[in-house]
Amino acid sequence: MNPTLSVQHLSIEYQARRGRVQAIRNVSFDVNKGEAVALIGESGSGKTTLGLGIVQLLPGTAKITQGKAIYHRNGHAIDTLALKGKALREFRWKECAMVFQSALNSLNPVLRIADQFSDTAKAHGYLQGRALADRARDLLSLVRLDPDRVWKSFPHELSGGMRQRVLIALGLLLEPQLLILDEPTTALDILTQRNIMDVLKELRQKLDFSLIFISHDLSLAAELADRVATVYAGKIVEMADVQTTFREPKHPYTIGLINAVPTLKGTREELTSIPGSPPDLIELPTGCKFHPRCPLADAQCKQNEPELEPISPGHQVACWHWKLARESLNKFKA
Amino acid sequence: MAEILRLEHLTRTFQVKRQTIKAVDDVSLSIQEGEILCLVGESGCGKTTTGKMIAGLLPPSTGRIIFRGKEITTLRGIDRKQYRLGVQMIHQDVYASLNPVHTIYDIIAAPLRHHGFASSEAATQKRVRELLETVDLTPPDDFLDKYPHQLSGGQRQRVSVARALTVNPSFIIADEAVSMVDVSIRISLLKTMSKLKEAMGLSVLFITHDLALAKYFAWEGRIGVMYLGRLVELAPAHQLVENPQHPYTQVLLSAIPEADPEVTRRKKHIQLRSMDIPSLLRLPSGCAFHPRCPAFIGPVCEQVVPELRPKDGAMVACHLATRHSSLTT
Amino acid sequence: MQRLIDTLTRTWRETVKTFKLLSRNKMGMFGFLMTLTIILLSFVGPIIWPPEQSANVADINQGISAKHWLGTDFQGQDNLRKVINGGKDIVTVAFLTGVLATFFGVIIGSFSAFVGGSVDSLLMELVNIWLTIPKFPLLAVTATVVKLNDPVTLSLLIAFLDWPSLARQVRSQVLSLKKRDYIEAATMLDLGTRNIILSELLPNMMSFIMISMIGIMTFAIYQQTSLVFLGIVPYSSANWGVMISAAERRGVLFNQQAMWSILAPMGAIVLFQLALVSFARSLDEVFNPRLRTTV
Numbered sequence: 001m002n003p004t005l006s007v008q009h010l011s012i013e014y015q016a017r018r019g020r021v022q023a024i025r026n027v028s029f030d031v032n033k034g035e036a037v038a039l040i041g042e043s044g045s046g047k048t049t050l051g052l053g054i055v056q057l058l059p060g061t062a063k064i065t066q067g068k069a070i071y072h073r074n075g076h077a078i079d080t081l082a083l084k085g086k087a088l089r090e091f092r093w094k095e096c097a098m099v100f101q102s103a104l105n106s107l108n109p110v111l112r113i114a115d116q117f118s119d120t121a122k123a124h125g126y127l128q129g130r131a132l133a134d135r136a137r138d139l140l141s142l143v144r145l146d147p148d149r150v151w152k153s154f155p156h157e158l159s160g161g162m163r164q165r166v167l168i169a170l171g172l173l174l175e176p177q178l179l180i181l182d183e184p185t186t187a188l189d190i191l192t193q194r195n196i197m198d199v200l201k202e203l204r205q206k207l208d209f210s211l212i213f214i215s216h217d218l219s220l221a222a223e224l225a226d227r228v229a230t231v232y233a234g235k236i237v238e239m240a241d242v243q244t245t246f247r248e249p250k251h252p253y254t255i256g257l258i259n260a261v262p263t264l265k266g267t268r269e270e271l272t273s274i275p276g277s278p279p280d281l282i283e284l285p286t287g288c289k290f291h292p293r294c295p296l297a298d299a300q301c302k303q304n305e306p307e308l309e310p311i312s313p314g315h316q317v318a319c320w321h322w323k324l325a326r327e328s329l330n331k332f333k334a
Numbered sequence: 335m336a337e338i339l340r341l342e343h344l345t346r347t348f349q350v351k352r353q354t355i356k357a358v359d360d361v362s363l364s365i366q367e368g369e370i371l372c373l374v375g376e377s378g379c380g381k382t383t384t385g386k387m388i389a390g391l392l393p394p395s396t397g398r399i400i401f402r403g404k405e406i407t408t409l410r411g412i413d414r415k416q417y418r419l420g421v422q423m424i425h426q427d428v429y430a431s432l433n434p435v436h437t438i439y440d441i442i443a444a445p446l447r448h449h450g451f452a453s454s455e456a457a458t459q460k461r462v463r464e465l466l467e468t469v470d471l472t473p474p475d476d477f478l479d480k481y482p483h484q485l486s487g488g489q490r491q492r493v494s495v496a497r498a499l500t501v502n503p504s505f506i507i508a509d510e511a512v513s514m515v516d517v518s519i520r521i522s523l524l525k526t527m528s529k530l531k532e533a534m535g536l537s538v539l540f541i542t543h544d545l546a547l548a549k550y551f552a553w554e555g556r557i558g559v560m561y562l563g564r565l566v567e568l569a570p571a572h573q574l575v576e577n578p579q580h581p582y583t584q585v586l587l588s589a590i591p592e593a594d595p596e597v598t599r600r601k602k603h604i605q606l607r608s609m610d611i612p613s614l615l616r617l618p619s620g621c622a623f624h625p626r627c628p629a630f631i632g633p634v635c636e637q638v639v640p641e642l643r644p645k646d647g648a649m650v651a652c653h654l655a656t657r658h659s660s661l662t663t
Numbered sequence: 664m665q666r667l668i669d670t671l672t673r674t675w676r677e678t679v680k681t682f683k684l685l686s687r688n689k690m691g692m693f694g695f696l697m698t699l700t701i702i703l704l705s706f707v708g709p710i711i712w713p714p715e716q717s718a719n720v721a722d723i724n725q726g727i728s729a730k731h732w733l734g735t736d737f738q739g740q741d742n743l744r745k746v747i748n749g750g751k752d753i754v755t756v757a758f759l760t761g762v763l764a765t766f767f768g769v770i771i772g773s774f775s776a777f778v779g780g781s782v783d784s785l786l787m788e789l790v791n792i793w794l795t796i797p798k799f800p801l802l803a804v805t806a807t808v809v810k811l812n813d814p815v816t817l818s819l820l821i822a823f824l825d826w827p828s829l830a831r832q833v834r835s836q837v838l839s840l841k842k843r844d845y846i847e848a849a850t851m852l853d854l855g856t857r858n859i860i861l862s863e864l865l866p867n868m869m870s871f872i873m874i875s876m877i878g879i880m881t882f883a884i885y886q887q888t889s890l891v892f893l894g895i896v897p898y899s900s901a902n903w904g905v906m907i908s909a910a911e912r913r914g915v916l917f918n919q920q921a922m923w924s925i926l927a928p929m930g931a932i933v934l935f936q937l938a939l940v941s942f943a944r945s946l947d948e949v950f951n952p953r954l955r956t957t958v
Binding site: 389391422435444 | 669672843844845847848849850851852853854855858862863866867950951952953
């Protein structure tokens, strides 16, 4: 079966004052039907650019220099990066919905929630009147909002978590196959975050859509994702199912990242940071972009950048020394 | 151990559109020399306001802050100076905490010059280099002439720590000090702070919304949990995480996802009675947590504000948790 | 003594650095040098090329030539020489107004922001009322009442009309800067109010203050020349406003050959303003390290 979305050799650049920012470099990955893929990485890793690129919402200074994003539905394949005008608008709502980090402010402040729904529906020739209201109310209940209370409210009358859930409901209105969430819970309190995560899990069970979510928070990926892609310096450096990512990570960066995050369970574990700082995307290091911070780096790493290669079924790593990767942890600790 | 700081019934109100809100309500606690205390809570719980009052940036509405046995508003002369320089704060926002127009050297040199901690420019330079090395910004010469915007978030935060150390403080308030720093380098910043704490015998008030981080950093210290302006539980860190007493603490701990797929997916989440977060403008009567509390036991929760009482080595403000202990004491 | 030397070397280093930064911006350097040239020409020029005392009937309303680079006026006097001699008042009033209005604006604006409360509300209410009054008619009327013989009085008057908008902007800047974490940090480090204002707050507002000052200066040039042009300020001396006025009255509009008599002073005004504005634009880079590409 075809994947819902297949991103192929995507590269995106920005023009900044200081020079060219290579935000995404030759990235390929698939999202299968009904699957949740997490893109994890630190600020400046390019993960948000990747999300924006797929739906062509990049700012004017950015340019897609190569690549495709093939979207499959009912046996048809379309390259979403080649879409323009009306076709692109239709794709954005009917096929693929997105809720971005800044989305907390992306509801129109002068429209009631009811009008936000009917405007969206009208713009895409979707249901109207009673039928729309029924569908919207069902969705609001699904995201655990009280439709009677929310329906006639203005956005400012709702809390951050409620607005986030309205946006998710609004995104799902036109029954898209793919939902992209960028840092869906970052600005929210713990209890609200828990609520949104539970809502998402429930939605995925009831409505069969694929999910790409972008986060710096490993625990979110651990809880929600089926597969995890680790993004570093504009490239996916490791991709595996969630169990493998957390149990058997092979890239020194993934290993370092997992060992940098404290957990609540058990006594105090020994944690380590990765030395150095995330790279400057304008002046990228030569060879493997992680080599200046990597304890396993040698001459080869400084010269040649490893590509993402399969090492076992469903597990891909971009590292020359992935077989030794476990050692890197001890070296981080030293 | 001697006590360095004590808060007595500390309360702070703000006027918002002619209404009064209580950002901090009747908080009392004591911190020893060399101790780590974490204040944990969600946004709006009053943890930052408490920090600012201790730092002397905000006067309390009522209640007292006692530093080394003396109430801070009564301090004069040398005592005032000892308090003023003795308590320093590390801010959350790594982009706003350093003046963008000054070089790193000038930022650290300014307090040294102003307070005469260095007798000459040569001595100032030597001390600035020492301080940069103390916070693991090495070699220091790479940083002296840089401007804040040329450093990474983690490096800026280290400069903030070095700047606080110029005046030889004894008490550091770290307000979400690592939450804007990249995940991969947070731990090393915390390790630097722990190292300094040990070396200099500093007391640390660590304010965070991240319980896992609090547990990691304050393992040998205590954690206080705040909810809507009040301290609801205060206990040794490991005890609070392993055996929470207050329903709010229990809910929080159960809600946090873990960076381990097996653990986090098996975790039991305690459901709240209501998802609505009460507004500080209309605080619920009695225990402010009662409308959401899964352990709600009836009218007493709606009518009586629970006091912080001892329970199995912890301090808990909950009618249910302290029912038996309050009967016996 | 050691401290004094330390401070002096630091100041000198800062000055050198500032100049280096300025020299990196071509437009800024042009503006700076041009401003300097105009000031120099206006003050030193008249000594070298004093005004012509008599009319020169043979050369009335000439176009440009090798002898008269900017042509001659209705009296046959050289336009370039008149422009050089007519700059002093304009330049003086522009700078004096700029400095005075900025001084009042910064002092009152930051005072209002620092004191806050009812004093702040009252001051800002006054400023708002002041801002609604049409300035130029008021200036024109006042100028007929007050004797405006010297540039200092005129500067004071224009400055008095111009400070409020700056005061309001300074106030909001100080209010926002006051809440910055680094100001809180400076408070906790007990660096002293004076020090905090001078070395933490002001440097962050410097480019804004300088740019506002230059804005006021260009505004003052307009107001001044307009007053002279309308004949409200007496013809006490030759200046660019007087030249424009005189040229207009002597029928430049009807006599094409006399065009240069009006273009010369206009060009001087435009050049002066262009110099000031390009200088101002480069200041942002000098005062804001984030905008420098490398240091």
